[in-house]
Amino acid sequence: MDKIVSRLLIYSDMEQDTILMQLADIVRRMNDGTQTKEELVGRVFVQIKHLLQVAPDYGFDKNLWHNYLTFLLITSENPFSITSEKVGASEGSVNYFAKGDFRAFMDLFRYDFSRLEEYLGIDCFTRISNYKAIGKKELMYNKNVSEKVRALSEQLEKAADENEFFDYVTGFYKAYGVGMFGLNKAFRIREKRDGEVEFIAINNMDAVMLDDLIGYEIQKKKLIDNTTAFVEGRKANNVLLFGDSGTGKSTSVKAIVNEFYDRGLRMIEIYKHQFKDLSAVIAQIKNRNYRFIIYMDDLSFEEFEVEYKFLKAVIEGGVETRPDNILIYATSNRRHLIKENWSDRDDMEHDNGMHRSDTMEEKLSLVNRFGVTINYSKPTQKEYFHIVISLARRAGVTMSDDELKLEANRWELSHGGISGRTAQQFVNYLLGMQK
Numbered sequence: 001m002d003k004i005v006s007r008l009l010i011y012s013d014m015e016q017d018t019i020l021m022q023l024a025d026i027v028r029r030m031n032d033g034t035q036t037k038e039e040l041v042g043r044v045f046v047q048i049k050h051l052l053q054v055a056p057d058y059g060f061d062k063n064l065w066h067n068y069l070t071f072l073l074i075t076s077e078n079p080f081s082i083t084s085e086k087v088g089a090s091e092g093s094v095n096y097f098a099k100g101d102f103r104a105f106m107d108l109f110r111y112d113f114s115r116l117e118e119y120l121g122i123d124c125f126t127r128i129s130n131y132k133a134i135g136k137k138e139l140m141y142n143k144n145v146s147e148k149v150r151a152l153s154e155q156l157e158k159a160a161d162e163n164e165f166f167d168y169v170t171g172f173y174k175a176y177g178v179g180m181f182g183l184n185k186a187f188r189i190r191e192k193r194d195g196e197v198e199f200i201a202i203n204n205m206d207a208v209m210l211d212d213l214i215g216y217e218i219q220k221k222k223l224i225d226n227t228t229a230f231v232e233g234r235k236a237n238n239v240l241l242f243g244d245s246g247t248g249k250s251t252s253v254k255a256i257v258n259e260f261y262d263r264g265l266r267m268i269e270i271y272k273h274q275f276k277d278l279s280a281v282i283a284q285i286k287n288r289n290y291r292f293i294i295y296m297d298d299l300s301f302e303e304f305e306v307e308y309k310f311l312k313a314v315i316e317g318g319v320e321t322r323p324d325n326i327l328i329y330a331t332s333n334r335r336h337l338i339k340e341n342w343s344d345r346d347d348m349e350h351d352n353g354m355h356r357s358d359t360m361e362e363k364l365s366l367v368n369r370f371g372v373t374i375n376y377s378k379p380t381q382k383e384y385f386h387i388v389i390s391l392a393r394r395a396g397v398t399m400s401d402d403e404l405k406l407e408a409n410r411w412e413l414s415h416g417g418i419s420g421r422t423a424q425q426f427v428n429y430l431l432g433m434q435k
Contacts, residue, residue, distance in 0.1 A: 001111055002028040007104040009097050010080050011073070019047050019054075019068060020108075030119060041120050048124045055131070057203075059146025063153070064128040069108055070153040073169055074178060081178040086289045089170035102165040109156060145183045148176060177264075181290055185257055186267040189274060189281060197280045202269070210255045213248045214387040214420065219374045220252060226372050227256050230327055231263045231291050237371025238315060238328040240299075246421030247376035249331035250297055256329075257293065267293045278314045286323035296330040315369040330370070379418055384408070387423040397430050 005024040014021055026043050029035040035043075051064055060067035080098050089095070113125035152172050159165040176182045184201040192198050210220050223239065230236035241249040257267045268281060278294070285292050296311075315328060367373065379387060388408040389401055399407070411426040412418050 001108070002031075004104050004107045004111070008101050010078055010094075010101050011076050011105075013076075013078065014072075018072075019050055020072065022047050027116060030116060037120055041122060044116075044120065044122065044124065048128065051128065058149060059143060060131070061146075061150060062131060063157070064131045065111075065125070066109055066153045066157055067149055069105060070149050070156060073105065073156075074149065074152065074172060074176075074183065075180065077179040081173055082288075084170045084173035085177045085182065088174035089166070095166070099162040099166050102162045102169065105156075106159065106162060106165055148172075148183060177289060181266055181285070181288055184266075185261045186254075186269065186295075188269050189277060191274075191277060197277050197284065199268070199284075205257075206251075206254050207258060208251055208255045209258055210252065213251055213255065214390045214423075215379065215383055216248055216252070216376060219376055222372060222374050223252055223256055224259075227260055227265070227293075231260050231265050233324070236327060238369065239330070239372045239374065240367060240370035241329070241331045241374045241376060242334065243376035244378040244419065245333055246416070246419030247378060248420045249376050251420075252376075253293070253295055253297075253329050253331065260291075264290045265293065266290045267295050269295045269297065272296070272299070275311055278311070282314065282323065282326060286325065288325070290325065292326045294326060294328045296328065299330040299332045300334045312366055312369065328370075379420065381409075381418060384412070384418040384423060387420055388426060391423055391427045392430065395427055395431055397427065397434075399430070 002024040005020065016022075016025075022043065026040055026047070030040055051068060054060070054068065054071075055064055058067075058071065060071075080094055083090075083094075117123055117125055152168065155168045156165060159168060173182070180187070180199060180201050184203075186202040186205045187199045188202060190198045190200055210224070213220065219241075223241075226236050226239055241252060243249065253267070257265060268285070270278065270281070281294070311328075314322065385405050385408060389404055392399065392404055397404070407430075408423065408426050411429070412422050415422055415425060
């Protein structure tokens with residue numbers, strides 16, 4: 001195996017602690033006799049344990065070794081894979097080297113572990129070649145990635161030669177992309193110790209769709225129209241969804257990502273304290289073959305906060321124009337995003353400090369940087385009852401409409417008032433009471 005791995009060129013940039021590199025070193029040590037059998041068995045079990053830890057996260061099944069190799073291929077971001085993501089398989093000298101790597105991967109797919117097992121007296125590789133995964137709920141693993149990995153793995157198992165292998169892999173890159181952006185819908189960011197930004201996939205995002213949000217048809221249409229223009233490469237605007245709490249603003253954004261995921265839309269959720277990292281985030285995604293929504297939930301600023309300056313700089317472009325593949329979608333309970341006190345108004349009316357007045361105007365002007373503003377207002381009681389009844393019927397609740405209205409009215413009086421969220425919580429309560 002170590003000789004096979006040494007043939008890799010384009011895909012050779014792997015950390016030494018990866019499962020593949022560690023197994024290659026184990027085989028090397030077995031051949032040159034520089035480690036005892038006990039030491040090698042211990043190292044093998046560590047790697048098998050790592051593989052069994054990765055498998056549930058991505059729903060690997062059947063041949064875990066093949067699933068793992070496939071996962072390496074579709075998450076390896078290199079010049080060849082990223083170019084294939086953008087334009088597909090095109091003619092070029094690099095294809096010669098890529099096919100050389102794919103010949104090596106085919107040998108890894110067909111690698112016979114029996115000699116290693118016999119030498120060490122183990123059978124774990126035989127076990128993982130016919131693995132039966134335990135059934136689990138979708139929120140416990142990344143189903144989207146799992147389906148893609150297993151489907152491509154089965155294709156690569158049957159590839160007749162490196163040319164067919166090449167077609168399968170580059171076809172996948174073109175259809176779905178490469179790396180975490182190709183496989184996942186949504187991400188958060190985390191600042192690493194060296195100051196760089198790391199993307200963390202959100203595996204358990206709600207599978208909500210826009211039809212699941214009862215009412216707000218005008219609001220949803222505005223959001224759909226703007227997002228459609230965006231994913232089709234036409235001019236589109238940053239969007240601010242504002243209004244009362246619990247009316248479906250955040251749900252709408254999540255739903256729009258689910259609706260447009262297969263058209264290349266991705267979402268990156270950023271919190272206010274991370275606004276200083278916005279430029280670093282944009283630098284990493286501006287040249288990718290996806291459309292990114294930078295999502296800011298419950299956006300608002302207190303008088304003393306200055307993070308809004310980072311946001312204004314990104315929206316306005318500064319020296320560098322904001323890339324065409326990035327938009328900002330934000331939700332807020334405040335129409336102007338800024339918490340404005342009566343003392344602020346008094347200061348401006350009496351002109352107590354021109355600088356303070358200018359600062360407030362600068363903050364209040366932030367909302368004007370969003371080309372589309374969508375108001376999600378609290379539903380009327382009639383609309384609230386409609387939402388309750390619609391959700392209850394979808395959930396299979398058999399109470400009559402009149403009973404639902406009566407109980408829903410009692411519920412909202414003691415649970416935060418009328419809203420879509422209150423309606424959903426009420427229906428959840430009814431379902432919990434059913435035996």
